Amino acid sequence: MKINITNLYGMANTSTAQAAQNVTTQLAKAQGVNELAIYRYNVASDTPEQLRVRIDGINASLQMGDIVIFQLPTWNGLEFERxxxxxxxxxxxxxxxxIQDVPPLMFRQxxxxxxxxxxEFFNQADLLIxxxxxxxxxxxxxxxTVDSIIYQHLWDHPTAYQPEMAAFRRELTFLGSQSRFPFTREWPYETRLRLFAADAQVDAEQNIEYAGFHPDEVLLPLLDGGFGLCWSIDTPDQPxxxxxxxxxxxxxxxxxxxxxxxxxxxxIAAAQLIKDHQLGFLASSLAEADQLVRNCSAQEYQLMAKKVKDYGYLLRNGYMFKRMLVEVGEYFMAN
Incomplete structure (x- = not known):
């Protein structure tokens, strides 16, 4: 018996969904887990027989009674996943x-x-993450109805990069496109926003520094001070x-x-974790976020930066997935 994990290919290089699955699989393979590669394609082009043969090819290395960690969604649609x-x-x-995303909760239409x-599909699992x-x-x-659940909490972010202590600066950094996050087009706040995005349109009248899009190995050293803004939208009732x-x-x-x-x-889902580990501030609006940053003292920032550096060590070294993998093994040994 061995443990296997599915892995997503075929999406854009900028796809966070693919990056997350690829990183998880890299961590899994380092622990001796076998990869099952799933390519995103036009499933409708397959006949039922072609689909069956395709999936048999993906599963060629499986053995009877194996454990399979099925990373979801595959973005090939529910019929493929069934x-x-x-x-x-x-x-x-x-x-x-x-389960990393739930499409009908992401896309309310x-x-x-x-x-x-x-x-109904989720209820067929033996165990959920x-x-x-x-x-x-x-x-x-x-x-x-599945009661056997392991919780992820945070994504790992394995890297050889070892950050220095973040520099105290009253500024916010945001990673994300203007098309998805419209607040990055109009920024009426005193705190400067550093925007890392591939498609941004620069407005010289806005208090925004456009920093472009960079691959991970280039990006991480650029995130050397201030605060990372983890934001969706101000309106609480929006999807x-x-x-x-x-x-x-x-x-x-x-x-x-x-x-x-x-x-x-x-x-945010990780709000209690951020609070418990003193990893930063929680805000109910961008106006409050601006005020929190402007009122932060150097001493307060340095305390948070030390906490983050220590906690970030876990993510840089794959702790979250390693913990989950141990829990998966323990569950099936007991069941």
Whole structure:
């Protein structure tokens, strides 16, 4: 018996969803886990027989009774994922759903048609890995019946980069596109915003420094001071904000791995973790975030920067996944 993990390929190089799965798989392979590569493609182009043969190829290295950590979603659609699970069961595989995103909660236009089918699918797992207790509560309210759950809390961000202590600067850094995060187009606050994005349009009248898009190995050393802004939208009843209450933020882990204290939405899924470990500030609005940064003292910042540097060590060295992998092994040894 061995442990296997699915891994996503075929998306854009800038895809956070693919990057997260790829990083997780790298950590898993370092622990002796076998990779099952899934390519994103036009599933509708396959006949049922072609799909079955394709999935048999993905699973060629499986053995009877193996454990499979199924990273979800595959972004090939629920029908692909159902068929993939069905063929895993032919190997009598014990299946862990590592649920990283829930499409009908991300894209509310799909909620009515797809929420219950997803819940029915999730209920077929032997074990779940969920991003947060908040996500578990929400899915159980939708009808989730699986009680065996491991919690992720944060993404790992493995890197050889070792940050120095972050420099005290009253500025905010944000990673994200202007098309998805409109607040980065108009910034009426005193605190300067450093915007790392590929598609930004610079307005000289805004208090924004446009810093471009950079690959991870270049980006992390540039995150050398101030605060990392982990934000969705100010309006609490908007789907984007509601979803941040449920999922694990890859952006948050990037800041922490780089050694940056953070400013985050007060209702972000990791809010209690940020508070407990003194990793930064929680704010209910961007105006409050601006005020918190402007009022922060050098001494207060240095305390947070030390806490973040120490905590970031865990993320840089894959602690979150290693812990989850141990918990997966323990669960199946006991069951």
């Amino acid at each position: 068929q993939y699970l069905s063929q895993l069961r032919a190997y009598q595989a014990r299946v862990v759903f590592f 799909n909620y009515d048609d797809w929420m219950q089918p997803y819940i 969920l991003p947060s207790e908040n996500m578990a509560t929400r899915l159980k309210a939708e009808g989730l 984007e904000r509601q979803y941040s209450h449920l999922n694990a933020s890859y952006k948050l882990s990037t800041y922490l791995a780089a050694g940056l204290p953070v400013v985050a939405n007060a209702d």
